[in-house]
Amino acid sequence: xxxxxxxxxxxxxxxLIVGLIVAIFQFGLPKLFEKDxxxxxxxxxxxxxxxxxxxxxxxxxxNNIETSLLVSQSVRIWNSGGxxxxxxxxRYIFETSSSKFKxxxxxxxxxxxxxxxxxxxxxxxxxxxxFVYDLLNPGDEVTIIFxxxxxxxxxxxxxxxxxxIKLIKPEKGFLLFVTLGAMIGAILSFLLKSFQSFYVKxxxxxxx
Numbered sequence: 001x002x003x004x005x006x007x008x009x010x011x012x013x014x015x016l017i018v019g020l021i022v023a024i025f026q027f028g029l030p031k032l033f034e035k036d037x038x039x040x041x042x043x044x045x046x047x048x049x050x051x052x053x054x055x056x057x058x059x060x061x062x063n064n065i066e067t068s069l070l071v072s073q074s075v076r077i078w079n080s081g082g083x084x085x086x087x088x089x090x091r092y093i094f095e096t097s098s099s100k101f102k103x104x105x106x107x108x109x110x111x112x113x114x115x116x117x118x119x120x121x122x123x124x125x126x127x128x129x130x131f132v133y134d135l136l137n138p139g140d141e142v143t144i145i146f147x148x149x150x151x152x153x154x155x156x157x158x159x160x161x162x163x164x165i166k167l168i169k170p171e172k173g174f175l176l177f178v179t180l181g182a183m184i185g186a187i188l189s190f191l192l193k194s195f196q197s198f199y200v201k202x203x204x205x206x207x208x
Contacts, residue, residue: 038081039088039136039158042168044074046151062104067149070104075156078111078141080166085136088160092144093128096152101126105147111140 050060050070060067075092079085094101106129110116116135119142123130133142146154158165 036081036164037083037085037160037162038079038164038166039077039085039160040080040166040168041075041077041156043154043156044076046071046073048151062147065102065104067102067104069149069151071148071151072145073148073154074143074145075154076141076143077156077158079136079138081164082138084138085160085163086134088133088136088158088163089122089130090133090156090158091123091128091130092146093155093157094146094148094152095155096127096150098150098152101148101150101152103127103129103146103148107145107147109143109145111142116140116142 048069048071051068060070062070073094077090094103103126108119108131110119118134120132120134121129122132129146131144136142156165156167
């Protein structure tokens with residue numbers, strides 16, 4: 001009687017397990033290895049290159065405009081997905097309402113340095129710039145440096161078909177790295193202690 005019940009259980013359970021494994025391989029694994037259409041970016045802290053309060057009588061003119069404060073703010077964007085991104089518009093906006101705010105200059109440093117593709121300025125106003133990047137292949141990146149006369153928060157906005165935008169914060173990445181390192185260290189320490197304990201017991205048995 002017990003053997004019949006066991007056989008019936010196997011007839012039900014085994015097909016379910018097989019079906020589950022097939023479903024995982026058919027639907028789960030492709031999703032796991034599927035490459036995303038993704039753009040990542042990171043923001044650097046503003047850097048002050050000139051402050052008249054500390055520089056004394058130094059005077060600087062940029063584009064024929066005198067300024068007492070010169071600030072640089074850089075943004076790094078890169079194609080972190082698995083597909084090329086074409087004709088990508090990106091808008092950079094400084095969140096300030098100061099009527100004195102000015103963007104003096106914008107520089108693009110690309111990787112690769114040559115044959116990167118066109119970068120076109122399509123819109124400009126007092127507080128923002130909008131550029132269109134013709135082509136970003138996977139791994140391609142751009143560092144954009146803005147020179148302004150006021151320290152102001154910078155925001156990045158982009159949109160593309162099926163495109164996900166991800167802000168990378170170096171501090172969190174560092175903490176994650178430290179946490180993972182601590183976990184790996186703890187696991188290795190545990191395995192080492194377990195191996196030593198097992199080896200000591202084995203030696204004791206041999207001596208007995």
